[in-house]
Amino acid sequence: MKKRTKALLAWAAVLTMGVSVLASCGNKTASGDSAPAGENKAEGKTALSLAIWDEKQRPMMESLVEAYEKEHPDVTVEVQLTPYKGGEYWTKLEAAATGGKAPDVFWLNVLHTDSYVDGGILADLTDAIAKSDIKDNFPESLVNNYVRDGKNYAVPKDFDTNALWYNKEIFDKAGVSYPTNDMTYEDLVAKAEELKKAGLPDGVYPFACPVDFQTWYYQTVFANGGWILSEDKKTSGYDDPKTQGGIQCWIDMIDKGLSPSSAALSETSSDAMFEGGQLAMNFAGSYMVPEYAGNDTIKDKIDCVELPSFNGIETNCINGLGYAVYEGSKNKEAATDLAIWLSSKEAMDIQGNAGVVISARNESQELFAKSSDKYDLSVYTAHTDKAYPLPVCKNAAELYDMESKALQKAYSGEESLADACKALKVEADAFLAKNQ
Known part of the structure; x- marks a missing residue:
């Protein structure tokens, strides 16, 4: 635990520094407030929190939550938005993780994956992903974005070109x-x-x-x-x-x-x-x-x-975001189920039809282009198989x-x-x- 806390506290300078140079993956225009993580039980239901940073994606994320709750009536999910600008999202997430109260599921980008793995904040999703259809229906490069030492720490959400x-x-x-x-x-x-x-x-x-x-x-x-x-x-x-x-x-x-x-x-x-x-x-x-x-x-x-x-x-x-699960979640099994569901065709279609980002799932990618009759957005997915992944360390x-x-x-x-x-x-x- 001491090692994890020390690693988390050491992230602040690096995480804040990254904001000035990484204007990608929806990082440019997020705004809003985030409520602290609630108790894990509410009115007899399992209560999960889902952290995001982009106001433009909030309506879409709330639609996803509504669909998930309809299929899982014993679960409630609270969308928590914290702005990306100025490092607020990462600073708040870091502080919450240090205190053992990070959101159950949260957006993660490749830039922060290594530090968060070292800090012990990310749950290992390898087995859950192996039991899903993710590896058969997502670009290999996006799945591998979150693999470290053979373990997978996030589910691909979207990508940008x-x-x-x-x-x-x-x-x-x-x-x-x-x-x-x-x-x-x-x-x-x-x-x-x-x-x-x-x-x-x-x-x-x-x-x-x-x-x-x-x-x-x-x-x-x-x-x-x-x-x-x-x-x-x-x-x-x-x-x-x-x-x-x-x-x-x-x-x-x-x-x-x-x-x-x-x-x-x-x-x-x-x-x-x-x-x-x-x-x-x-x-x-x-x-x-x-x-x-x-x-x-x-x-x-x-x-x-x-x-x-x-x-x-x-x-x-090519770069993108993923859904990660907090290692210290009191409802890690339910949080993992939510993260895996968010990779389903149903969820990826909801995201794709919103037209705000390109869904990572192969069969849902074309929905981004179809979301606009004014611009030819197919140019963003025309050569994704040849796109270069962002070099990270x-x-x-x-x-x-x-x-x-x-x-x-x-x-x-x-x-x-x-x-x-x-x-x-x-x-x-x-x-x-x-x-x-």
Whole structure:
């Protein structure tokens, strides 16, 4: 118990650090309040708590709970929402776990899995998953996201990939044809240059190239034959010329004036600029669809296509969330049953039809695309079988933060990419040696 408590208390700095760099898996716009976990028995029923962080998904999660309670009349489930922003979700979860009162079931992302396994907070779901149909009906990469030392610690919930969005009004006024699904990186650059040459209004750019690993440069790094982490998680690949080539391509677009500066993008995100009509094109994760579709300023002016290929390779990076069960739950069996049920076709169809995220279950993935008659959201699932999983390691948030700070110097022109990556390699490898 002492070891678990010590590990939990040590997470605070790492978990909070990760928030500034991980803008994915629905992490951008959560808000709301969370009630503390209640007693495990209420009115003769088993009472479970389910922790989430995204207000946009609350109605969908409540629909799932309603369906589960209908099938399990002896169980009640309370949805508890705590905002992700500022690390509040993880800080509260950590404090609750330290006190032995964490939610019975809670959202988990890959970034925090290793630390939570070490902290003893996650129940081993290996046997429960083996008895279910999960391994036969979910992408192997998503199931393996939560496997550590042969044990599975979460049930896949959803996943996110990326697409190229564009503002039709800006293209129309510039007299430039719209992006298409068969574009290459070179086509993207040519399209951006054509927009710039046509003369865009002041403050409007063809594209944006922020220091964003999952949505931008990891995809081109992998397509270029580069790598971030070795298979044994002991070495980083930042000094590999192929890795640097997959990053330099975005810096080149900034240098050509096709994107706002890195300083400008540090103050105003590319999503905010796109929603404000300041970008003709932008990459965006599938978790941003509800926000784009709900923005009255742009929702009728935009559409999306597949990401441009790079070196002839279809690029995309896949990541997602899972449902984890608290090891210290007083009703761990019931909590595990809920987590497994949430992977069922019934549950995944409810989630898919809501149109807020892409359900992880294979046969439910297409429902995300069908949820909109305005945008072709099938671009998000077009090449999921070829998508690259997010590279993770123990305390990955700290590595991502280290990476972001180093690359910011290259994006700003303060250092060459080669010099920035050389220093990053030394720092990252020392970090990895301490986190085995």
